[in-house]
Each structure stands twice: as structure tokens, then as C-alpha cells.
Amino acid sequence: MTRTELLIGQVMRAGLFLSIFLVLIGGVTYLIQHGGDTINYAVFHGEPMALTSPLGIWQQFFDLSPRGIIQFGILILVMTQILRVALTAVYFIEMRDVIFTVISSAIFVVLIVSFFWRD
Amino acid sequence: MTILLFSCLLFLVSILAGLLGALTGLGGGVVIIPALVLFFDINIRYAMGAALISVIATSSGAAVAYLREGYTNLRIGMFLETGAVVGAFIGAVLVAFVSTRFIAIVFAVILFLSAYLTVRRKHAQQTQVSSHPWAVRLQLTGDYPTTSGMRTYSVQHVPAALVIMTIAGIFSGLLGIGSGALKVLAMDQALRLPYKVATTTSNFIIGITASVSVGIYFFRGYVDPNITFPVVLGVAIGSIGGAKLLSHIKSRSLRIIFSVVICLLGAQMLYKGMTGALS
Numbered sequence: 001m002t003r004t005e006l007l008i009g010q011v012m013r014a015g016l017f018l019s020i021f022l023v024l025i026g027g028v029t030y031l032i033q034h035g036g037d038t039i040n041y042a043v044f045h046g047e048p049m050a051l052t053s054p055l056g057i058w059q060q061f062f063d064l065s066p067r068g069i070i071q072f073g074i075l076i077l078v079m080t081q082i083l084r085v086a087l088t089a090v091y092f093i094e095m096r097d098v099i100f101t102v103i104s105s106a107i108f109v110v111l112i113v114s115f116f117w118r119d
Numbered sequence: 120m121t122i123l124l125f126s127c128l129l130f131l132v133s134i135l136a137g138l139l140g141a142l143t144g145l146g147g148g149v150v151i152i153p154a155l156v157l158f159f160d161i162n163i164r165y166a167m168g169a170a171l172i173s174v175i176a177t178s179s180g181a182a183v184a185y186l187r188e189g190y191t192n193l194r195i196g197m198f199l200e201t202g203a204v205v206g207a208f209i210g211a212v213l214v215a216f217v218s219t220r221f222i223a224i225v226f227a228v229i230l231f232l233s234a235y236l237t238v239r240r241k242h243a244q245q246t247q248v249s250s251h252p253w254a255v256r257l258q259l260t261g262d263y264p265t266t267s268g269m270r271t272y273s274v275q276h277v278p279a280a281l282v283i284m285t286i287a288g289i290f291s292g293l294l295g296i297g298s299g300a301l302k303v304l305a306m307d308q309a310l311r312l313p314y315k316v317a318t319t320t321s322n323f324i325i326g327i328t329a330s331v332s333v334g335i336y337f338f339r340g341y342v343d344p345n346i347t348f349p350v351v352l353g354v355a356i357g358s359i360g361g362a363k364l365l366s367h368i369k370s371r372s373l374r375i376i377f378s379v380v381i382c383l384l385g386a387q388m389l390y391k392g393m394t395g396a397l398s
Contacts, residue, residue, distance in 0.1 A: 005193060009183030012326075016179040020355050027126070027348035035123035044162040046340030053338070055252075070344035077175055081330040088197060089398065099257065103197050107327065112205050115334040 015080025026069030136355020141181035144321030146174030170343030178326025180358030202284030210292020224392035230385035280309035
């Protein structure tokens with residue numbers, strides 16, 4: 001296996017660990033504040049607007065809201081996926097492999113578009 | 120149930136989900152959705168959001184070990200992913216025109232059939248030496264670790280695998296989950312890859328497929344931090360552990376585990392189709 005291949009795997013794991021770190025901080029803080037409350041998720045209410053868009057989550061994160069910190073951690077995990085597909089494209093560029101560079105780049109574009117797509 | 124108790128129980132379930140998800144190449148969703156809906160009485164939309172995030176976490180937790188040990192075939196993964204992405208788009212368009220209840224029942228039948236086909240294939244060794252012309256042209260062949268060192272493998276029926284992957288994408292676009300089962304099937308039954316190459320390569324690409332839907336799931340409010348928090352932590356631990364176990368497990372045992380898990384998924388789909396509950 002090549003250096004770039006290993007780098008792809010390491011980026012995925014680094015993204016997961018950064019995500020876990022944030023989720024753990026947000027989650028434990030939330031449990032300290034609300035651990036004794038009763039859960040009720042039988043009915044779907046959706047999420048507050050602030051927790052559904054990247055910009056809103058970014059603001060919640062800087063307000064140090066525990067739920068915002070968790071959501072930001074999840075967002076890091078997702079953005080790591082986009083990054084690793086970009087790295088895969090770089091890997092095939094290094095290999096001078098035209099077909100697979102096109103394939104990886106196309107998947108990268110689909111990921112970017114779908115990330116911002118709203119129905 | 121208090122939030123503290125709920126978080127602890129869900130954390131434990133998620134470790135199991137990550138472990139099974141990483142070993143089978145299916146991701147954690149197969150275990151997460153029924154656990155949340157049936158045992159914790161969580162609304163299906165929140166469960167789908169948590170399952171999607173669990174698939175990305177499983178894929179990320181196990182990928183580095185599988186890449187380092189040399190199981191994952193990056194070229195096959197990315198090539199087949201194009202079929203899945205196109206299929207997912209077709210599925211998302213079709214969803215307005217077809218009955219998802221009917222689709223769910225069809226998918227359940229396919230899953231039970233897949234379980235049978237997976238267990239039936241007994242040959243550990245590949246019999247054919249030459250590969251399909253497309254596989255040669257695209258350099259899809261590779262080698263993988265066995266107890267007696269690295270062994271090269273051939274790659275068969277590439278067009279058939281691409282068709283199955285597109286169908287997998289359509290199902291995941293229509294139903295939200297379950298495309299991992301057909302991904303492993305495409306690589307096992309059509310490409311005739313060694314079983315561990317099929318499951319680890321599936322593990323690598325399911326994170327990408329799941330990421331395609333994640334923007335929409337966030338926007339619709341399916342991703343709730345209180346539910347995803349114990350899921351991400353548990354699944355990460357389970358998948359890293361699962362990846363360490365893989366080289367010690369016989370392919371035959373892995374086929375049986377996979378078949379049991381996709382029968383569980385088939386039962387979920389049948390339930391979804393019959394009751395219309397999981398829509």
C-alpha cells in the first residue's frame with residue numbers, strides 16, 4: 001500500500017477521533033445538566049433551525065451549547081468523508097490514472113452538491 | 120426512562136452495532152434502527168438519522184485497519200461507488216412515483232435470497248485465474264492477506280456488479296438504508312472476490328454513500344444530538360474492535376454472521392412493507 005492510501009485511512013480515523021472528542025464533551029455536559037430528565041422521542045418534532053444548517057451549528061458551537069457542540073462533532077465526521085474522497089482523487093492523480101481521477105472527482109462533486117442540497 | 124439511563128443503554132447497543140457493522144461491511148444501521156424504534160420507542164425519522172451517522176462512524180473506525188492490512192481494494196470500491204451514486208439519485212427521483220411499501224417487500228425478498236446465496240458459496244479458493252476484460256482494463260485485480268501470506272485474486276463479471284450496485288443505490292435512495300447488503304453481494308457473487316475483500320471494501324464505501332444523504336437528513340431535522348451522541352461513541356469503539364477481530368475470523372463464520380444480520384434487515388423491511396410503519 002502507498003503513502004497516500006495510508007493517509008486516507010489516517011484522515012478518516014483522525015476525523016472520527018476529533019468528532020468523538022467534541023461529542024464526548026458536549027454529551028457529558030448535557031448529561032450533567034439534563035441527565036435526570038425523561039426522554040420523549042416517540043413523536044417527531046424535527047430540530048430547531050439552529051441545529052439543521054452548518055452555519056447555525058457553527059454559531060451554536062461558539063455559544064458553547066452542549067447540543068451545539070455534539071452537532072458540530074457530527075458535522076466534523078461528515079466533512080471528513082468529503083475530505084477523504086478529495087484525497088482519493090489526489091491519490092489517483094499521483095498514479096497518473098485518468099479514469100479513476102475522473103471517477104473520484106465526480107463522487108467528490110456529488111458529495112459537495114448533496115451536502116448543500118435542500119428539498 | 121431518564122436521559123442518563125437511555126444514553127448508557129444506547130451506548131452499549133451501539134458497541135454491538137459497530138462491531139457487527141465493521142465485520143460484515145453493512146454499517147451499524149441494521150442494529151441501530153430496530154433497537155431505537157422497538158426498544159426505546161424513538162420515532163423512525165430520528166432512528167434513520169442516527170443510523171446514517173452510525174454508518175459513517177463504522178466506516179471511519181474500521182477503514183484504517185483494513186487499508187493497512189491490505190484487505191480493502193480502493194479501485195474496486197471507487198469504481199462501484201459510481202453505480203451506487205447514480206442509483207441513489209434515480210431512487211431519490213423515483214420515490215415520488217412508487218409505493219415504498221411495495222419496494223420494501225421486494226427488498227426483503229432480495230435480502231433473504233442474498234442470505235441464502237452467501238451461505239451457499241463454500242469455495243474458499245478461487246477457481247478461475249483469468250479476470251473479466253473490464254477488470255484487466257481498469258486494473259481492478261489485487262492481493263490480500265491470508266494465513267499463508269499475500270495471495271492474488273482475479274475479478275469476474277464487472278458489468279453485473281455495476282448493475283447490482285446501481286440497484287443498491289436505487290434501494291438506498293428509496294428506502295434510506297440497506298444498500299450495504301447488496302454491495303457485499305455485488306463483490307462476492309458477481310466479482311467473485313475473496314469474502315473479506317468484499318466486506319472491507321464495502322465498509323470503505325458505505326461511509327461515502329451515507330454522506331450523500333446526510334445534508335438532507337440534517338436539514339429535515341432527523342439528526343438529534345441527544346440520540347447521536349451515545350451512538351457515535353459506541354459505534355466508534357465497536358468498529359475499531361471489529362476491525363481488529365477480522366483477521367482472526369474464518370471467512371465461513373463471517374458468511375454466517377452476515378447472513379443472520381441481513382435476515383434481520385429483511386425482517387425489518389418486511390415489517391416496514393406490511394405495516395407501512397417505517398416510512
